[in-house]
Amino acid sequence: MTTGKTGEPHDRVDGRAKVTGQARYAGEFTAPDLVHGFVVGSAIARGKIVRIDAAEALALPGVLQVYTHENTPRLAWRDRSWRDMVAPGGSPLRPLHDAEIRFSGQPVALVIAESFELAREAAGLVKVDYEAAPHETRLAEVESEAHEPARGKKGYTPPPKPRGRADEALAAAPVRVEATYEHPPLHHNPMEPHATTVIVEADGSLTIHDKTQGVSNSRDYVCKVFGLASDQVRVVTPFVGGGFGSGLRPQYQLFLAVLAARELRRSVRVVLSRQQMFTIGYRPWTRQRVALGAERDGRLCALIHEAVGNTSRFEDYCENVVPWSGVLYECPNTRLEYGVAALDLYTPIDARAPGAVTGLWALESAIDELADALDIDPLALRLKNYAEEDQDHRRPFSSKALRDCYREGAARFGWHRRTLAARSMREGALQIGWGMATGIWEAQQAPSQAKALLTVDGRLHVASASGEIGPGTYTIMSQIAAEQLGLPLAAVRFELGDTALPPAMIQGGSATASSVGSAVLAVCRALQHTLLKLAQALPDSPFGGRTLADVEFVDRGLRLRSGVAPAVPLAAIMRHAGLGSIAEQATAIPDLARQSRYTSNAHSAVFVEVAVDEALGTVTVRRVVSAVAGGRILNPKTARSQILGGVVWGIGMALEEHSMLDHGLGRFVNHNLGEYHVPVHADVPAIDVVFVEERDDVVNPLGVKGLGEIGIVGVAAAIANAVFHATGRRIRELPITLDKLL
Amino acid sequence: MLPGMGDDTCAITLKVNGSTLRLQVAPWTTLLDLLRERLGLTGSKKGCDHGQCGACTVLVDGVRINSCLSLAVMRDGASVTTIEGLAEGDALHPLQQAFIENDAFQCGYCTPGQICSAVGLLAEGHARSDDQIRELMSGNLCRCGAYPNIVAAIGQAMRPRRDA
Ligand code: FES
Ligand code: FES
Numbered sequence: 001m002t003t004g005k006t007g008e009p010h011d012r013v014d015g016r017a018k019v020t021g022q023a024r025y026a027g028e029f030t031a032p033d034l035v036h037g038f039v040v041g042s043a044i045a046r047g048k049i050v051r052i053d054a055a056e057a058l059a060l061p062g063v064l065q066v067y068t069h070e071n072t073p074r075l076a077w078r079d080r081s082w083r084d085m086v087a088p089g090g091s092p093l094r095p096l097h098d099a100e101i102r103f104s105g106q107p108v109a110l111v112i113a114e115s116f117e118l119a120r121e122a123a124g125l126v127k128v129d130y131e132a133a134p135h136e137t138r139l140a141e142v143e144s145e146a147h148e149p150a151r152g153k154k155g156y157t158p159p160p161k162p163r164g165r166a167d168e169a170l171a172a173a174p175v176r177v178e179a180t181y182e183h184p185p186l187h188h189n190p191m192e193p194h195a196t197t198v199i200v201e202a203d204g205s206l207t208i209h210d211k212t213q214g215v216s217n218s219r220d221y222v223c224k225v226f227g228l229a230s231d232q233v234r235v236v237t238p239f240v241g242g243g244f245g246s247g248l249r250p251q252y253q254l255f256l257a258v259l260a261a262r263e264l265r266r267s268v269r270v271v272l273s274r275q276q277m278f279t280i281g282y283r284p285w286t287r288q289r290v291a292l293g294a295e296r297d298g299r300l301c302a303l304i305h306e307a308v309g310n311t312s313r314f315e316d317y318c319e320n321v322v323p324w325s326g327v328l329y330e331c332p333n334t335r336l337e338y339g340v341a342a343l344d345l346y347t348p349i350d351a352r353a354p355g356a357v358t359g360l361w362a363l364e365s366a367i368d369e370l371a372d373a374l375d376i377d378p379l380a381l382r383l384k385n386y387a388e389e390d391q392d393h394r395r396p397f398s399s400k401a402l403r404d405c406y407r408e409g410a411a412r413f414g415w416h417r418r419t420l421a422a423r424s425m426r427e428g429a430l431q432i433g434w435g436m437a438t439g440i441w442e443a444q445q446a447p448s449q450a451k452a453l454l455t456v457d458g459r460l461h462v463a464s465a466s467g468e469i470g471p472g473t474y475t476i477m478s479q480i481a482a483e484q485l486g487l488p489l490a491a492v493r494f495e496l497g498d499t500a501l502p503p504a505m506i507q508g509g510s511a512t513a514s515s516v517g518s519a520v521l522a523v524c525r526a527l528q529h530t531l532l533k534l535a536q537a538l539p540d541s542p543f544g545g546r547t548l549a550d551v552e553f554v555d556r557g558l559r560l561r562s563g564v565a566p567a568v569p570l571a572a573i574m575r576h577a578g579l580g581s582i583a584e585q586a587t588a589i590p591d592l593a594r595q596s597r598y599t600s601n602a603h604s605a606v607f608v609e610v611a612v613d614e615a616l617g618t619v620t621v622r623r624v625v626s627a628v629a630g631g632r633i634l635n636p637k638t639a640r641s642q643i644l645g646g647v648v649w650g651i652g653m654a655l656e657e658h659s660m661l662d663h664g665l666g667r668f669v670n671h672n673l674g675e676y677h678v679p680v681h682a683d684v685p686a687i688d689v690v691f692v693e694e695r696d697d698v699v700n701p702l703g704v705k706g707l708g709e710i711g712i713v714g715v716a717a718a719i720a721n722a723v724f725h726a727t728g729r730r731i732r733e734l735p736i737t738l739d740k741l742l
Numbered sequence: 743m744l745p746g747m748g749d750d751t752c753a754i755t756l757k758v759n760g761s762t763l764r765l766q767v768a769p770w771t772t773l774l775d776l777l778r779e780r781l782g783l784t785g786s787k788k789g790c791d792h793g794q795c796g797a798c799t800v801l802v803d804g805v806r807i808n809s810c811l812s813l814a815v816m817r818d819g820a821s822v823t824t825i826e827g828l829a830e831g832d833a834l835h836p837l838q839q840a841f842i843e844n845d846a847f848q849c850g851y852c853t854p855g856q857i858c859s860a861v862g863l864l865a866e867g868h869a870r871s872d873d874q875i876r877e878l879m880s881g882n883l884c885r886c887g888a889y890p891n892i893v894a895a896i897g898q899a900m901r902p903r904r905d906a
Contacts, residue, residue, distance in 0.1 A: 011842050011843060011845070012842065012845065014850070015841075015842035015847075016834070016842065017850075018847055018850030018853050019825075019834065019838040019839075019841050019842055019847070019850075019853060019854075019857060020785070020825060020826065020828075020829055020834070020838065021783070021784070021785015021786070021824065021825035021826045021854045022785070022826075023850050024784065025784075025787075025851065027788075028778070028784035030782070115779070116775060116779060117768065117770055117771060117775065188885075189885060190849070190851070190885055191787070191789045191795065191797055191849070191851040191852045191883065191884070191885045191886075192787070192789070192849070192851040193788070193789070239849070239850065240849060241787070241849045241850070241851030242848075242849040242851060242885050242886055243849075244885070271788075273791065274789070274790040274791065274792065274794075274795075468849075469849055470847075470848030470849030470850070470886050471848065472848070637845045638845060638848075640845070641845050641848055641886075641888060641891060642848075644887050644888065644889075644890055644891065645848060645886045645887035645888065646887070647887070648887025648889060649887060672790065672792060672794060673789070673790045673792070673794040673795050673883060674792065674794040678883060678885060679887070679889070680880040680881075680882075680883060680889075681875070681876040681877070681879040681880045681882070681889050681892070681893065682876045682877050682880045684876070684887070684889040684890065686890060687890050
């Protein structure tokens, strides 16, 4: 067996579990005493409950209890206790807390019954009378009241100060474009609905299987809200059926399941229906204005980007929509602004590449509009304004192979064959359009820990309370560990998703490989260190006076890099020391002193061909090339899949996805997968993914930048630009459905 | 008597992954809930419960169906194959193997449905090109967007049959 390595395309180590149905998700754990909960959601968007009558539901044999605000015990009273690790500023929702209704679908009752069907049936019998208050769910009506978001959301950075005099420069610019771009609220809709199974253990402690991107976040939330000690609550989530951000914050089914389990002292499962998946967070509805001024040769002289996204009335969700515009292109005069405006909807939540997806949709559309106004090739225009340093922070990039993305992506796509004018490429009744856009995402690292146990039989167990929402965490962590200790991949077992393990950062922002990977690297280095020391005690040891730099771990053994002698088996080293196993634990903390001297981003260039049926207005994406600069690639196979997923999301955002509000009801009405359209097989063409070479020793010890987000950024703009090239119609409001093209 | 069900249960016989089971089921219990909640076969997934996502796809007498749209009592006497029943001991079904080799999944939640659907698709024998695979697999959503790899996996599993 060969040594497991990073950089090589390995099949997923959890593949077998996933193709045989053995991988267990949150709503699939069980216990002999398990009962089922079903949520009743509010029928109005704003107002209060005046009467709630559960008598009929309770009369059904097998219904155990109906929880409402009237019989739910008072729990933590400070907002602080309800605020999870990634909560934005404001007062988080407290389910079943009082009679007040703040959004349609807000949980107003939880029915607990002996079977799922019975709970669902009984939920329909709970009668709720409301006193409705006027609600507002139209962004245009509140846009003028946009405010700076309240502080508190992790990762949010207010826009940088203006540089130069953007408004004057715009007024004086020889060429100007200015437009407003909009996209609707978008729900993540992971295939696995949100679910929580709470198992009440014999000692009264709780084992919770929660659909979450951060087991520690769920555990801490439950402890704070219910006043429990951390050793009374263990959250175990080995697999998550897609998160995309929807699992970053504890969703209300977690609270409800724990509430019922504690009250009834029985194990409880609560699973949201697909309809109820439209009552949790979403990518916020956002309107943006971009104004660009340029010289006749295409050099940017003014850039203004203003955005307003929606939030709820009780929390200020916010995201980094506009900062990218100050970083991506060289421009002496920029003004970037961002605000949030409250609607009577639930609070939005991060969705794949939050902020960047939104900002780049507008910016990259506007750049295309400018290229058209200038009669310049859109790629040439981007190269002309290529930023060599971060002008807003006046610091260099730790690496930026975006130029290579442009070059390799264009070559793969055959961009040079594109004709400049809109409506100039045609195939019979089909209008053909080629469009492109740039993507950008921040490379981040957060503190994480890992532990490792190497046993004399040559097996290595590594663990960290990270997650597996689909990126391939099990696989790449196993690869990193196998490589460090010269073991075959099959000898390594990586465990995650359990609060009993050393804590890891929450799985989001494309930072798992960087953060948890660095912790795995650190714990393996600790093992290496110990092994080298032990090897130095061997009789006639060749390792005397040597450091880790002089040796390598290969073929289950240790040897001198310079030497020709075969490796000394790790088992022999351990046996000589009389050790059956070696355990280590390590923490990886970002080197902020160094990292803060640089700006670190992943980049991409995405090229798209669309065909538009002129008579029907239907848009088909025919091919996509996505060229990505994401630092070192640990596993080209799973890495490619991440980019594919991002591109597919981009196709959905551009052409299909739209959470539609009935403003009379204040409710999302297409709340099912038949009417909320996500891309299906037939919508997705061949997608060509290219990873360009990029070295970066600043971002983290592994040199990785993360790939979960970068694949989607820019895709919607590239498609809109291609549609313009095909039809001459500039669509500035997503999704680009056929009615907008007819 | 099952809780909350009165005496209204029906006796049915189902062959599930080769074993014959005699079951008392409520008339409103779907095949999917029966598999997941009663029989512990959680490999079949629930993504929508409305026939809109394909996560619950199983094979009934060799034909792919959405098990959330079928009441268990409607399948009395049928033979049901779920994802748990595809491998022969340790030997994976060729489609399972092809899914692993082509990295045809990420989170894995749609995967059992995709694979069962693909088994049904191959048995139907209508798909000859990638475009036909795409069209005929469009009832199986994958929010992770593994579509290109799923098409590649199915194409790989189809190939020996084509050559034959
Ligand atoms: S669960 Fe049956 S089709 Fe979605
Ligand atoms: S693999 Fe996640 S939904 Fe298909």
